[in-house]
Amino acid sequence: MSMTVFSSADSLPPETLLADCAVSGGRLEDYLRNLRALETGPVCVRLSYMTMDFPLPCPTGGGIPLTRQEALKRSRGHTLHLSAALGTGCFTQWDGKSLHAILMDTPETILRKYRLLQQLEFTMVLAVYP
Numbered sequence: 001m002s003m004t005v006f007s008s009a010d011s012l013p014p015e016t017l018l019a020d021c022a023v024s025g026g027r028l029e030d031y032l033r034n035l036r037a038l039e040t041g042p043v044c045v046r047l048s049y050m051t052m053d054f055p056l057p058c059p060t061g062g063g064i065p066l067t068r069q070e071a072l073k074r075s076r077g078h079t080l081h082l083s084a085a086l087g088t089g090c091f092t093q094w095d096g097k098s099l100h101a102i103l104m105d106t107p108e109t110i111l112r113k114y115r116l117l118q119q120l121e122f123t124m125v126l127a128v129y130p
Helices: 028-038 068-075 107-119
Strands: 004-006 017-020 043-048 051-056 081-083 088-094 099-104 124-128
Touching: 028 043, 028 107, 043 107, 051 068, 068 099, 088 107
Parallel strands: 004 124, 017 043, 043 124
Antiparallel strands: 051 099, 081 088, 088 099
């Protein structure tokens, strides 16, 4: 099955549901499978580099967006681990007061997400790159 790649949300077909391909909890694959099951019309998944800071504990599940440059700066001296469940790279950082989980996509995690979208037979992706 082929996938159409869009570079702008303005070029999506009318009535298309636009969903993100980033999760901060659970499993990305489960989220995408549930999205497919709920589909009532065309669905396009936004595939972009995610970089976020989650203070721990994080009961709301909401993180603070980071620029790619800030995430790269904060990653110096840390080993980026692949979170297979979240589909992104991650590392922890102590800021002197509290622990933070930093989620950060890499070219490898973007490719993994793209392949997962293909496997789950999504037909549209919005590719947003820095």
